[in-house]
Amino acid sequence: MREITFALICLLLRIVGASYSKEVTTTIEAGRKDCFFHYVNFGETIDLDYQVIDGGHGDLDVSFFLYDPLNKVLYEDYKRSDNIHRHEAKLSGDYRFCFDNSFSTFNKKTVFFELIVEKEHDDEGEKWEDMFEGLRPEEVYDMKVQDIQESIVRIKTHLTRARQLQDLLRSFEARDRNVAEENYFKVNAWSFFQVAAMIAVGTLQVIMVRSLFDTNSKVHRIWSKFS
Secondary structure (H helix, E strand, O other), rough: HHHHHHHHHHHHHHHHHHHHEEEEEEEEOOEEEEEEEEOOOOOEEEEEEEEEEOOOOHHHHHEEEOOOOOOEEEEEEEEOOOOEEEEEEOOEEEEEEEEEEEEEEEEEEEEEEEEEEEOHHHEEEEEHHHHOOOOOOHOOOOOOHHHHHHHHHHHHHHHHHHHHHHHHHHHHHHHHHHHHHHHHHHHHHHHHHHHHHHHHHHHHHHHHHHHOOOOHHHHHHHHHOOO
């Protein structure tokens, strides 16, 4: 029984470790295009989702490009706030994905993205079965390696998707918070301007009314020249 448990643990670890995941939050300065590279083997699947969570005092948008090892554009987004891309690699090599903020003159953009590279499982069947060599038939019971593999892969896929959704929700929350803070800044700035304008207009009105009754004031003499 311990041999079966050990084999199942090995099976789980190999399947869970059969993917690469990376989360990055980066700042793209105004007028710049920043690129990232990752090596991907043939047949592996690239999952990439990104979201602009802070646009400075500008819009929440950025341009995105995904290139294959031959520098061919696979996906292209222009001034998007978020998107998700999935691509099965047809070539082995360094894939390049770039975030372009060259259209912005003053505002830098903060971008959150997650890269997941899922490896193939088609050629792993024999390796899983090799783990159970040497076990007696009564120890294996009616358990099938393929069924266990499919179940674990399915659970792993669901967990990966759940984590992706949680990351997206966190990025949505960060973006909404930044938008709220930006709106708060704009409302305060506009309110300050309005209050300053009201004080200036009120002060000017008081000075003008007083000048009508004070014939010795400078303002009264200025008005007298135009009358």
